[in-house]
Amino acid sequence: MRRAxxxxxxxxxxxxxxxxxxLGCKARFLRDNIRRLPHQRMGEAVVFCDCExxxxxxxxxxxxxxxxxLLNPPAPSAAPSEVPTLHSIRPSKGRNTARVS
Ligand SMILES: [Zn+2]
Known part of the structure; x- marks a missing residue:
């Protein structure tokens, strides 16, 4: 078995x-689920490398x-939306600009 x-x-x-x-889990969890978890089996021994x-x-x-x-906002071309991007947002002019002393 390659280890790509x-x-x-x-x-x-x-x-x-x-x-x-x-992993911060129980060894029991690993044992119970070993058939669907990536691991190496050497005879009786089951071991895991960092990649696994x-x-x-x-x-x-x-x-x-x-x-x-939030992590992967849809690309503008793929899904046009009315939601402004951060770059398109500009501070509003008017209040709180010149008169603050
Ligand atoms: Zn590895």
Whole structure:
């Protein structure tokens, strides 16, 4: 099996307990879900490198659509909208300009 996802210069592997510690989860969770988690199996041993831990994080990262929209605003050409971009917003003229002493 190729390890295209692995970008470790020097692979350092972590066992269930170490991986759980790094991820901040329970080792039990990793064991229970190992069939759908990227990992290496060597005989009885199951280990994870940093890249696999990153993939596990990505697999369990949930971003609500409202937050996703904030992070990735639709491109103007693809989805024209009436919402002004930050760059198009200018301070209004009038109040609070010259007379503040
Ligand atoms: Zn790796």
């Amino acid at each position: 996802h692995c970008r470790c210069e020097t692979v350092r592997n972590f066992d269930y307990e170490e991986a759980a510690e790094k 831990l990153d993939l596990i994080r990505a697999l369990h990262t949930f971003v609500p659509p409202s937050v996703e929209a």
